Amino acid sequence: MKKCLFCGNDFETLSEEHIIPNCVCGRIKSYNLLCETCNKTLGHDIDNALDGVYSHIINMFGIKRDRGESRPVKVKEVKTGTIYQYLYDGSYELANVNCDIEKMDNGGFTLKFRANPNDRERIKNEIGKQLATLKNELKNIGIDYKKEIKKLQIKIDQDWNNIVKNKYSDQPGMFTFRLQLGGKGVALAILKICYFFLKEVKPQIMIDDEEIINILKTKSDDVWNRCYVYSLDNNLFDIVPDEISHFIYIKGYEKDKKVIAYIQLFSLTPYICTLNNNYIGKDFAVSYGYNLLSQMPFIPVCNELESFNNLEEDIGYKKHYEEYWSRIKINVSRIRDLYHKIHPKSLWSKLQISVYRKLIEILGERITNSPRVLSYIDLIETANQQCEIKSSSATYDDETINDLANGIISFLISELNKKFNQEEH
Ligand SMILES: [Zn+2]
Structure with missing residues (x-):
């Protein structure tokens, strides 16, 4: 039997819970925290406050959710003032x-x-x-x-x-948009993430369970004593190189008797939550990091909490951020760079895509998507430019595609033979 953290009842199994909600592309899940009913209620009451908050980032970079799509979002071109909208697939x-x-x-x-x-x-x-x-x-x-x-x-x-054949040729250079990051709903959702993460990875650590659950249940104003945000740099994606990540970092301080969580969503917004104001225990630290570009987990380093003394005053965090808007300016070429990091295949030429499809037909998706085969497909465009296989044509004849697909397969077979021969000797 497992106990539901929220209603306290016992269940045979507990439900799948996104610790960082699905609506903000969270990947970390738990099966130890909530019963199905509480999961649904909290999703509706608490997690939904984050839905839409980060849609600009999700859509611009085409970051996938496990389920559902985020709504199109509007951005303004700085020079012309023209309004564009980004769709969930990253197109605008x-x-x-x-x-x-x-x-x-x-x-x-x-x-x-x-x-x-x-x-x-x-x-x-x-x-x-x-x-x-x-x-x-x-x-x-x-x-x-x-x-x-x-x-x-x-x-x-x-x-x-x-x-519709008349394509509009002006290319936008810089987009600007506003993010609304504040509000009590967001503060509650952030507190829930930090609390649930710690309960998942270190259930034995004593924190203020009763008080935190009560804040989440009643959506009480006490959340303002627990969750803080500080202003963010509006050209953040220029400074942070090639990384858009979620990360959580939680530290317990024996001397200061506190358990503090630091969390960033999409490398963008730093929030701090106090999980225990009267902690009795040894120093500890737990963390989670997931790079949404490389889709790889990593161990985050958090300097923010290293010099912890009196957090609220030292770092000057804003306690109340009911009307907290931030204007972000971002270069379109920067968006495209980061987008291609998540979707490397989006850089492929039409010939490469045709060969890729052909290989899936012959070899199946699992083999075709192996790094080895993908690296050969990556080379096709360079080879194509060197021998100028109909490089001006938008579509390629079956013969060209078959030749290239067969070339890749022959190469793989000869590599495999070589490997077998080496193993035999
Ligand atoms: Zn429950």
Whole structure:
């Protein structure tokens, strides 16, 4: 029998619990903490407060959740002010229908639209709106704006396939967006993560269980005495090289009689939680780190807690952060760099993708996704450039793809033979 941490009842088995919630791409799980009912209730009451808080980071870098997708998020291009939206798969598109009106010499107008290819209906509506505002000017040159709207809308429907071929060529340089990091909901969710993590890895350590569970159950204002955040650097992803990670670091201090947790989500927001104000026990430290780019666990180093004295005053943490917004500026090429670190295959050429698919057909996914085979596929593009196999063509004929796939398979077989021969001698 196992005891549920939250309701205290005994159960045959406990449910799967994301210690760092799924909505913020947590990977660390436990089967020792909660019954199914409490898991559901807490997910709904506490974890959900984090849903949406980090959607910008999740979508921009295409970081996967175990289940469900995060909603599209809007970002603004710094120079032009154009609004784009990032989707869950890491792609971005124009968020709005953008219309520029140019006056012509004959009194007429040229309307230029920029929008994403799914926006046909919105463009048609926008034409209606724009021409309605110009109706007097159009009347002066003998154009009935209502008839003109109809005409243009029909033309858009008839010619849509050609229209969407006109790719908008301006490339955004720098995006800016705001993150809302504060609020009591977030503080409760962070406290829950730290508390559950310690209960999972060091259940024998004495902490203020009753008080913390009570705060989580009643969502009491006492959470402000337990959880702190401090302001974050708004160009953080420029400073932290090639790493977006979750990490938790918990220390017990014999001398100061405290158990303190330090946690960062997405390498972005540092929070501190007090888990015990009257700790009686030896010094200890436990930690967890997961790099979401390399998808590898690591052991974090935490200098923040090294010089612990009187945390709240020493580090100047903000206690109340009800309205805590942070504006982040990030270079589009930096987003792309980090994105490719998570999704190396996104850099492959069309030829490489075709060969990859062919190899999956022949060898199956498990073998094709082995580092050895992937490294050969990585080389295809370089080889392709050197011998110029139809490098200008967007699609490749079956023969080219088969040749390359067979080449990789032959190479693997000869490597295997070599290995067998070596083992025999
Ligand atoms: Zn329970």
